[in-house]
Every structure is written in structure tokens, then in C-alpha cells.
Amino acid sequence: MSSIQKSQIEAALGTVMEPDLGRDLMTLGMVENIAVDEAGNVSFTVVLTTPACPMKEKIKNSCVEAIKAAVPEVGSIDVNMTSKVTSSCSHGGHGNHDGHGHHGAQGGHGAPQKIDLPNVKNIIAVASGKGGVGKSTVSLNLAVSLAASGAKVGLIDADLYGPSIPTMVGLQNVKPEVQNQKLMPIEKFGVKMMSIGFLVDPETALIWRGPMASSAMRQLITDVDWQELDYLIFDLPPGTGDIQLTLVQNLAISGAVIVTTPQEVALADVAKAVTMFRKVGVPILGLVENMSWYELPDGTRDYIFGRQGGETFAKTNAITFLGSIPISSSVREGGDNGIPAIIANPDAPTSQAASRVAGEIARQVSILNANCSMN
């Protein structure tokens, strides 16, 4: 008969800090179902804020160590790691005392209602100051990677003038069904997708300007039956013009990810994207540097577009650096063949880098949501 009390386990786990949130797991309510059997074997569940948590193993090991140190007579320790994705505070009223979301610049009394999707926990906008830096590639790999970790994920390709997601996932000639007056997203690689490219041919979209473009965007968001999603990745059109500004102003975005290459010209444009998000009060989750280097056959790196431009920019502008993704022919081939590199070649360094970036983004969303609900 074991003399170990549940309270001893609770006390031990109360010393384990969540590395990002700076509070212990018990205070954060992350531990459930603690059980101690007669032989002194312990089991419990740790509920993380995202299945893509890069700290998963670290937290698990810390729990085991804390219990062993506090209760040396313990038998086996069975830690069940699970997750429940937290919701963004950008939903009107959620986690925010004034009930108007956190977008101070726009969210005040009398401000127009932002488009909100109550069943979508987090909308992540992926932006770039300039075209061709790999924004769609990063958005797609982010979506696929989060879905592979177990999250419910959607992806919107809002590039009116050059939708690339249909080609990148091999769905060029697919048309979405309409059910109950809603467009059904098309599911591939575990991700629910909607692209302007599924709805109109590129020549038609090319002639749209201003209100036509804005209403097409609105439809992509509100007329789609997304159902419940943990993350909706919004691949914004490249640049920082009126279309982009209207979108980020009118949509309840949780946070923005900015994609750049290390090149200086791309970075000058990145500054504009940063300014745009800051102006409308959308938190910037961080910056991803794409096409950071090319690995030569002898293992050395060729920094084709310059070195660490993204990281330096992030530092000087007080933005989180989310990671670098090298140039690889498998990424380009994946884009052309309709199978994302992360699926076709998950062990390639580029795929690993893209997965790490996805984990970092999920982590930043969790931190943002936790900080906002604590305030």
C-alpha cells in the first residue's frame, strides 16, 4: 500500500515552471487527472496550449524530475501530454475587460465591427513587404506542420492577382462545393483550404480593383464553412497597399508573421509591413527569414542573399526572430509538384527548419493569448 498522497504530487508539479509563461503548471491549470495507485505509480495529464509546443519534451522531463526529487519513493510516472489551443484575445470580449478586443487603434467605442469568426480560435496573418520572398510557401508549410502536430488548421490564399496555393497543393482545377449557402473549404494534407484561385480564373481577378477586390476578400473569410479551427492561416497578398491595410484593419487577426529574404531591398519593404501592423494595433508574432542560405555539397553555406539580414532587422525593431529557412530545390519542386516539402521530404533540413518555425509561431500565439488573458 502506497503512502504517497495526491497533494504531494500537486506540490511537486507546483514547482515546475512553464518556460514561456513564467508561472508554474498548477497555477496555470495545466495539470489534470492526477492519480496515484496502490503501488505508488503516478499518472497525470499535462494540457499544453498548443500541440505544436516546442517545449513539450522539456516540460514533460521537468515534471518527472520534480516528482522524483520531491517524492523519492514514487513508482512509475506516466505523463500524458495533450493540448487545448487557447483563443486569441482579438475575439470581441474574450480575455479583455473592455470587451472590445485588444486592437486599441481600431477597437474603441463606435469603431466598425471587425470581421470575427467565433469558431476560429486564432487567425494568423502571413505578410511580406515584397512579392516572391516565399510568403505562400511559408504559409503552406506552417499550415501543414501545425495540422501534422494535431491542430485543426485552415488556410486562406488571398492573393487576388497571383493565387499560388492551388498549384502548390495540386488542386488547380478544383471548385469548392456550396452547402447551405456556404463555400466548403477543400481539405488537403490535413488543412482546410480556400483560395481565390478556386473561385475565379486569374484573368477575371486581375481586373478587380478596390471594392470588388475587398468584397472578394470578405467572401473568402466569411462565406466559407470553416467550422472549428485552432488556427486559420491567412496568406495575405504581397505588399502593403490599400487591400492589405483594409484586410488587417477589418479582420480580428490574432497576430502577424512577416516573411522576408535577407536581402536589403526586401528588408526595406519589411519595415513598411511592420509599420502597417503597428499602425492598426495587430501584434507582430515575429519575422521569418526565408532563402537564408544554400548548402553546398561539401556542407558549407552560400549566403546568396546576404547574411542574417532578417535576424538583425528583427533585433533592431524589437521583433521576435522566428527562424531561418534555407534555400532548397526540394522546396521549389514541392511547390511546383503540388506536394509541400514538409510532406514530401520531412527529414530534409529545410523541412525541419519550417517545422521549427511553425512551432515557434504556435508558441508566440500561446504566449500572446496567455499574457492577454492574465491582464
Ligand SMILES: Nc1ncnc2c1ncn2[C@@H]1O[C@H](COP(=O)(O)OP(=O)(O)OP(=O)(O)O)[C@@H](O)[C@H]1O
Ligand atoms: N526556401 C526556399 N527554397 C527554394 N525555393 C523557394 C523557397 N521558398 C520559396 N521558394 C520558391 O520561390 C518561389 C516564390 O515563392 P512563393 O510563391 O511562396 O512566394 P510569395 O512571396 O508568396 O510570392 P507572391 O508574391 O507571388 O505571392 C516559388 O517558386 C517557391 O517554390
